[in-house]
Amino acid sequence: MKQFFDRYLFNSVKMLVTQIVIAIFGLVLAVTCADDKRLILRIFGSVFAVLFYMFLLYYDSWNIGYKDRSLQKKNPFTGLLMSLVANSINILLAIFFLLGTLNPASNFCAGIGAFGSFVALLGEGMYTGLLTLTVDGTPLNKMWYSYFLIILPALLATSAGYLAGLHEFMMTGLMKTDYPESDRPETGRGKRH
Numbered sequence: 469m470k471q472f473f474d475r476y477l478f479n480s481v482k483m484l485v486t487q488i489v490i491a492i493f494g495l496v497l498a499v500t501c502a503d504d505k506r507l508i509l510r511i512f513g514s515v516f517a518v519l520f521y522m523f524l525l526y527y528d529s530w531n532i533g534y535k536d537r538s539l540q541k542k543n544p545f546t547g548l549l550m551s552l553v554a555n556s557i558n559i560l561l562a563i564f565f566l567l568g569t570l571n572p573a574s575n576f577c578a579g580i581g582a583f584g585s586f587v588a589l590l591g592e593g594m595y596t597g598l599l600t601l602t603v604d605g606t607p608l609n610k611m612w613y614s615y616f617l618i619i620l621p622a623l624l625a626t627s628a629g630y631l632a633g634l635h636e637f638m639m640t641g642l643m644k645t646d647y648p649e650s651d652r653p654e655t656g657r658g659k660r661h
Contacts, residue, residue, distance in 0.1 A: 476550050479532055483525060483554035483626070487591065490521040494594030501597065514597025521594050522621055525551070526629035533633025547630025551623045561588040562615035569612040588615055 497513035529547045536542060543549075552559075561584040568581010589596060589609060595618045599609035608614045632639070 480550045480553035486524050491593035498596035510597040517594035522625040525625040529626040529629030530633035533630035547627040551626035555619050558619050565615050566612045
């Protein structure tokens with residue numbers, strides 16, 4: 469486990485920082501479209517922010533997987549583990565909100581649930597537009613399971629990106645391989661005839 473943290477902690481922290489930056493972007497989009505007349509625009513903005521976040525996670529984890537393909541011992545779950553570390557705060561906040569939902573009569577549980585909800589809405593701002601949608605008259609941001617469900621796309625994108633990089637599978641031309649000097653294809657420059 470120590471080897472995992474030594475090798476991948478920076479990447480997990482980078483994913484968390486990416487989440488915070490995209491959360492701010494998503495909050496700005498959601499606040500811009502906050503009134504009821506702009507519901508479709510708010511949903512579109514939130515979906516765009518989430519997809520952009522997923523792309524960034526996929527791209528970063530693809531690069532990590534690509535670099536790890538030369539390791540002697542490969543772990544296909546490394547992408548998932550990195551994402552779990554990066555999302556550990558989100559998981560903790562979802563548990564806080566769940567506690568507040570399960571026991572709202574307790575001042576402590578209600579307070580910790582409100583804290584979890586508030587911080588989660590700020591830290592996962594790219595989902596704000598989607599969490600304002602209602603199901604049977606109740607907004608999704610009042611349903612405990614929504615805070616667990618919004619963690620899943622990050623876990624999936626990071627896992628898929630890492631595995632794709634590990635197996636050198638490129639979905640787009642955006643995935644540029646960084647060849648070491650010894651593996652660079654011959655370009656014709658500097659060749660002696």
